[in-house]
Amino acid sequence: MSAFFSHPARPSVSPRRRAGIRSVAAVIGLAVTLPLLAGCATPKAEAREIGGTLDEIIALAQEEGFVQLIAYPETWANYGESFAGFEAKYGVKVEVASPNASSGEELSAVKNLLGQSTQPDVLDIGYSFTQPAIDQELLDIYEPTLIDEVPDNLKDPEGYWVGAYYGVLSMGVNADEVDVPTSFADLKDEQYKGKITIGDPRDGASSLATVFAAALANGGSLDDIQPGIDYFADLATGGYLVNSVSNAAALSTGEAAVTFDWNYNYSGIEEEMTQSAVDLQVLVPGDGVFGNYYAQPITIDSPQPNAARLWVEWLLSDEGAISYAQSGAVPARYAAMDAAGTLPQEARDSLPAADTLEQIEFPSLEQAAAATELIVDQWGTSVAGQ
Numbered sequence: 001m002s003a004f005f006s007h008p009a010r011p012s013v014s015p016r017r018r019a020g021i022r023s024v025a026a027v028i029g030l031a032v033t034l035p036l037l038a039g040c041a042t043p044k045a046e047a048r049e050i051g052g053t054l055d056e057i058i059a060l061a062q063e064e065g066f067v068q069l070i071a072y073p074e075t076w077a078n079y080g081e082s083f084a085g086f087e088a089k090y091g092v093k094v095e096v097a098s099p100n101a102s103s104g105e106e107l108s109a110v111k112n113l114l115g116q117s118t119q120p121d122v123l124d125i126g127y128s129f130t131q132p133a134i135d136q137e138l139l140d141i142y143e144p145t146l147i148d149e150v151p152d153n154l155k156d157p158e159g160y161w162v163g164a165y166y167g168v169l170s171m172g173v174n175a176d177e178v179d180v181p182t183s184f185a186d187l188k189d190e191q192y193k194g195k196i197t198i199g200d201p202r203d204g205a206s207s208l209a210t211v212f213a214a215a216l217a218n219g220g221s222l223d224d225i226q227p228g229i230d231y232f233a234d235l236a237t238g239g240y241l242v243n244s245v246s247n248a249a250a251l252s253t254g255e256a257a258v259t260f261d262w263n264y265n266y267s268g269i270e271e272e273m274t275q276s277a278v279d280l281q282v283l284v285p286g287d288g289v290f291g292n293y294y295a296q297p298i299t300i301d302s303p304q305p306n307a308a309r310l311w312v313e314w315l316l317s318d319e320g321a322i323s324y325a326q327s328g329a330v331p332a333r334y335a336a337m338d339a340a341g342t343l344p345q346e347a348r349d350s351l352p353a354a355d356t357l358e359q360i361e362f363p364s365l366e367q368a369a370a371a372t373e374l375i376v377d378q379w380g381t382s383v384a385g386q
Helices: 054-064 079-090 103-113 127-135 205-217 226-237 247-253 270-275 305-316 318-327 334-340 345-349 354-358 365-384
Strands: 066-070 093-097 165-174 258-262 280-283 291-295
Touching: 054 066, 054 079, 054 305, 066 305, 079 093, 079 305, 079 318, 103 127, 127 291, 127 365, 165 205, 165 247, 205 226, 205 258, 205 291, 205 365, 226 365, 247 258, 247 270, 305 318, 318 334, 318 345
Parallel strands: 066 093
Antiparallel strands: 165 258, 165 280, 165 291
């Protein structure tokens, strides 16, 4: 099957996800703060009853009236549609604080607002932040009703978090400017000199994923990201790399013709690319298939504990899963829905090819930490300093 795929047009992707987004550096101890939320003086949230069944959770969530999220941009993974669907079905309002916050800032917000009415109920954090969140006692245990249909590598065995979706590292290419590559190897062609951009993998999960994918394409593994660093060091030395503010800006202005990001982020810039007359082509590099997930844990003693649980239930439900899939994000329950025939063809068509999904192996937290440490040690001199 072809590695090419398309998505319905979506608004521009939030800058949170492109520059310094979902920082993985906290895995090795870099501190991040959230000034806008730190130190807010708000009343302490009262302890609330938590339903023992889904029906009870729904009823109590409706009494609570709203769920308080953080770092959920509407254009990310089709969340805008999920918000509307959740509100229409349950009559529970969705409120989002700091939609562009990073994963590290999400954890800081919980620590700073713990016990206050403004404390976030549910997070959306990069996989590498799940264990730090557990270690800092920021998460509550909840196992959704459909948890058995979620693969083991997409949920915490103790119930502290579940990953409702994942993505595949992809290239976004301006086909008017260069030939569309099909692999990392293709990018060594001279036509791509000065036309490739990558974010800083010391700061962003999608950029770390890009280096992981390049490593897989060049003889490396999830345990050995060094070939990926060497690959981009060669590109930097050869004059292939350029800096950019965002993928959308790079492609629309001609600053770059080849970009890297999660597949579902490109659905968010299609409308802007059309307006800029850019022939955007999105593909999974055939020699370096790499995917990873984000987790949606409930915070400890959340102010709206039932609405929080109901939101997680929604994300794993068929409705929530279909909403994810329509943006290209792969629902955690993909295999179960595929077997049951509950994933509509239209949503299925937005996902990467099935043979691509079969190749994905998620790195462990230990592998990600080791890779991040090596990148922090080498990227500045080997790549960024060129």
